[in-house]
Amino acid sequence: MENRATLLLALTAVIWGVGFVAQSAAMSFMGPLTFNAVRFILACAALIPVAMKFEKGGINRATIRAGLISGFIVFLASTLQQFGIYITGSAGKSAFLTGMYIILVPILGVFIGRKTTPFVWAGAILASIGIYFISAPDGLTVIDVGTVLLTLCAVVWAVDILVIDDFVNEETNQNIKPLSLSVVRCFICGTLSLFAALIFEDAQPANILNGYIPILYSAFISVSLAHTLQIVGQKHVPPGRSAVIFSMESVMGAIAETIILGIFLTFTGYIGGGLIFSGIIISQINSFFPKKAHE
Numbered sequence: 001m002e003n004r005a006t007l008l009l010a011l012t013a014v015i016w017g018v019g020f021v022a023q024s025a026a027m028s029f030m031g032p033l034t035f036n037a038v039r040f041i042l043a044c045a046a047l048i049p050v051a052m053k054f055e056k057g058g059i060n061r062a063t064i065r066a067g068l069i070s071g072f073i074v075f076l077a078s079t080l081q082q083f084g085i086y087i088t089g090s091a092g093k094s095a096f097l098t099g100m101y102i103i104l105v106p107i108l109g110v111f112i113g114r115k116t117t118p119f120v121w122a123g124a125i126l127a128s129i130g131i132y133f134i135s136a137p138d139g140l141t142v143i144d145v146g147t148v149l150l151t152l153c154a155v156v157w158a159v160d161i162l163v164i165d166d167f168v169n170e171e172t173n174q175n176i177k178p179l180s181l182s183v184v185r186c187f188i189c190g191t192l193s194l195f196a197a198l199i200f201e202d203a204q205p206a207n208i209l210n211g212y213i214p215i216l217y218s219a220f221i222s223v224s225l226a227h228t229l230q231i232v233g234q235k236h237v238p239p240g241r242s243a244v245i246f247s248m249e250s251v252m253g254a255i256a257e258t259i260i261l262g263i264f265l266t267f268t269g270y271i272g273g274g275l276i277f278s279g280i281i282i283s284q285i286n287s288f289f290p291k292k293a294h295e
Contacts, residue, residue: 005236009245012229017252019222020091020098021260022214023082027089029211030204032082033197038208038215040078040190043223044183051179059180066167066176067184073160074227075189079196080153087146092265093134095253096273097150102243103127103283104158112162123283127276134265134272161234161242168235178231186223244284250277 026035051059085094103124106116131151167176197203208215234242254273257263265273 005233006241006245008229008233009237009242010248012226012233013246013248014252015221015226015229016246017095017249018256018260019218019226020085020095020253021256022217022222023085024089024091024094024257025261026211026214026218027082027086029207029214031197031201032086033079033193034201034203034208035211035215035218036075036078036082037190037193037197037203039219039223040074040186040193042215042219043227044186044190046220046224047179047183047186047228051177051183055177055179059177059184060175062175063177063180064184067181068188070160070163070167070181071185071188072192073156073163074185075192077153077156077160078189079193080149080156084146084150084153087144087149090263090265090269091257091261092254092263092273093269094146094150095250095257096134096276097131097147098154098157098253099247099250099276099280100127100131100151100154101157101161102247102280104155105161105243106283108155108158108162117286119285120283123279123281125279126282127279130272130275130277130279132272133275134269164231164234165238165242168231178235179228181231182224182228185227241284244281247277247280247284250280 023035030038081094081098084097085091088094103120106114106120107124110116131147134147167181168178237245250273254265
C-alpha cells in the first residue's frame with residue numbers, strides 16, 4: 001500500500017509543478033483572488049459526485065471539522081502563492097520558492113514535539129542562500145515583495161502538510177473521509193476567495209472565460225485531483241517521506257515553464273534554484289534510509 005501511495009504523491013508533485021505554469025498564465029486574464037475563487041469552487045463541484053459515489057454514509061463531523069481548519073489554511077496559502085506568482089511573473093521561480101515548505105515541515109514539526117536532524121538545518125541554510133540568489137537576480141541587491149509572499153506561502157503549506165498528517169494518519173484514527181475532506185477544503189477556500197475577490201477585485205466574466213484553459217487545469221487537475229491524491233497518499237506515507245517526493249514539484253515547475261512558455265530563469269536564478277533543490281534533498285537524507293527495528 002505504501003508503494004502505491006508513494007506513486008500517488010509523485011504524480012501529485014508532477015501535477016503541481018505543471019500547475020505553476022497555469023497559475024502564472026491565468027494572471028493575464030484575471031486577479032489572483034478571482035482565479036482562486038473560480039478554480040476552487042469548480043474543483044468542489046467536481047468532487048461532490050465523486051465523494052458521494054465512493055464514500056457511503058454521508059459526511060461526518062470529524063471530516064467537517066478537518067475541512068474547516070484545513071480549508072482556511074489552503075485559503076491563506078493559495079492567496080499568498082497566487083499574489084506571489086502575480087508579482088514575480090515567473091512560474092519556475094515561484095515553484096522553487098514554494099518548494100521551501102518541504103524543509104519547513106520537519107522544522108515546524110519541532111514545535112509539536114517531533115525530532116529533526118542536523119541535515120534539516122543544513123538544508124535550510126543552503127536553501128536560504130538559494131532564495132537570495134533566485135529572488136535577486138539583478139545585481140543580488142533587492143529581495144522583492146513576491147519573494148516574501150512566496151516564502152510565507154511555503155510556511156503555510158508546511159503547516160497544511162502537518163495538519164493533514166494529523167487528521168488522516170491511521171494512528172490517530174479520526175475516521176476522516178479523504179474525498180469529503182477535499183470537498184470541504186475546496187468549498188471553504190473557494191468561498192473565502194470569492195468574498196475577498198468581490199471586495200478587492202473587479203472580476204469580469206469575459207476575462208474569466210478567456211482564461212478557461214488555466215482555470216480548467218487548475219480546478220480539475222491541480223486542485224480536485226492532486227489535492228485528493230495528496231490526502232489519500234499521506235494516509236500511508238509519513239510527512240518526512242512525503243516531503244522528499246513533493247520536492248520534485250519545484251523542478252517540474254521550472255521545466256514546465258521552459259517547455260510550455262519558453263521562459264528561462266536568469267543564470268543566478270538557476271543557481272538559486274539549484275541551491276534550494278539541493279537544500280531540500282539534503283534536509284531529507286534521513287528519509288532515504290529505513291529506520292532500524294529497535295528505533
